[in-house]
Amino acid sequence: MFVDEAEIHVKAGDGGRGCMSFRREKFVPRGGPDGGDGGSGGSVYLVADPHRNTLVHFQFNPEFAAQRGGHGQGSNRHGRNGKPLEIPVPVGTEVLSRDPDTGETIRVADLTEVGQRILVAKGGRGGLGNAHFATSTNRAPRKTQPGEPGDDRRLQLKLKLLADVGLVGFPNAGKSTLISRISAARPKIANYPFTTLTPHLGVVSLSDDRTFVVADVPGLIEGAHAGHGLGHQFLRHVERTKVLAHLVDVSSESGRDPVDDLDTIRRELELYNPAMLEKPQVIVATKLDAVDDPARVSALQKRAKRLKLPFFKVSAASGEGVPQLLEALWVPVAEGRKAERDLAAAAADASA
């Protein structure tokens, strides 16, 4: 499981000051105190938003402050209350905070349901105006209260991610190289099989705030479903992805046939779980810069056409073809998310 993390600073609004004022009107000598109370400061809330999927945007915008309360005014006018601030976070975000006294990290909340809203910084109460302090012996009090400060906290956010796209292929196909090109993930890369021993996840950011999560899993070989090579133990990480990208080395270096490679991996996936091949899939020819025999590329392209699967050619080394691939992966990811939301909405309707 990959954990996406961010630290944010939240500051609730301070309360407004209470006002000191006396009624001054024609024909009303010595009017009483009429200083209004300060408004309360806005509080800060976190809200679980189904349209958010990662915490990456907090890396650039970690500061949040809610509006302060207005000061009280004469004629018993109350200061306006500060507007509350709602920060959208992905469903599944865990909120942690360090206790300033003990230094211990405590769990503040876990936002597990769509729309769940939690208070993370309470706005300060507004101060009382002098109108509150009149007594039978003191008809002209000069006392007011300042507003109370709003809460000021640092929060750690953690999100456990599920991958949207799974990269599958033979060892050495270039899976780790591709994920390090398209995300901040940095798995080990080397020119020998089984370099990657555990799955890695990376967040891909496209324009317009579109993000998705890609999983690089250890290479598969023939017989993986029966435990050969590193076996299928990692396939559960791609079992729940929305899309599979088959990475096939088309340079001659692999010493194998690209079409055989693709067929072998598809067969292994099917033997592991037949539902795997029902997912949207794309075929990706890798190491395009190192191709010495174009027939290897066209043979794979033909196979993809026969399978009615989209085909892409990329070089993770030069970056060629990579933006087109990412845009193409986004389409089924977005469709899959929409289908999930529709399902969740239908389930909510059914239980209502």
Ligand SMILES: Nc1nc2c(ncn2[C@@H]2O[C@H](COP(=O)(O)OP(=O)(O)OP(=O)(O)O)[C@@H](O)[C@H]2O)c(=O)[nH]1
């Ligand atoms: N020329 C060229 N070499 C590449 C490209 N992508 C990967 N390679 C090389 O291919 C070798 C294997 O790359 P990896 O990314 O480690 O392959 P992998 O699929 O993650 O391999 P495993 O982790 O063993 O399953 C490395 O030597 C890479 O430098 C590419 O686009 N062009």
Ligand SMILES: [Mg+2]
């Ligand atoms: Mg690897």
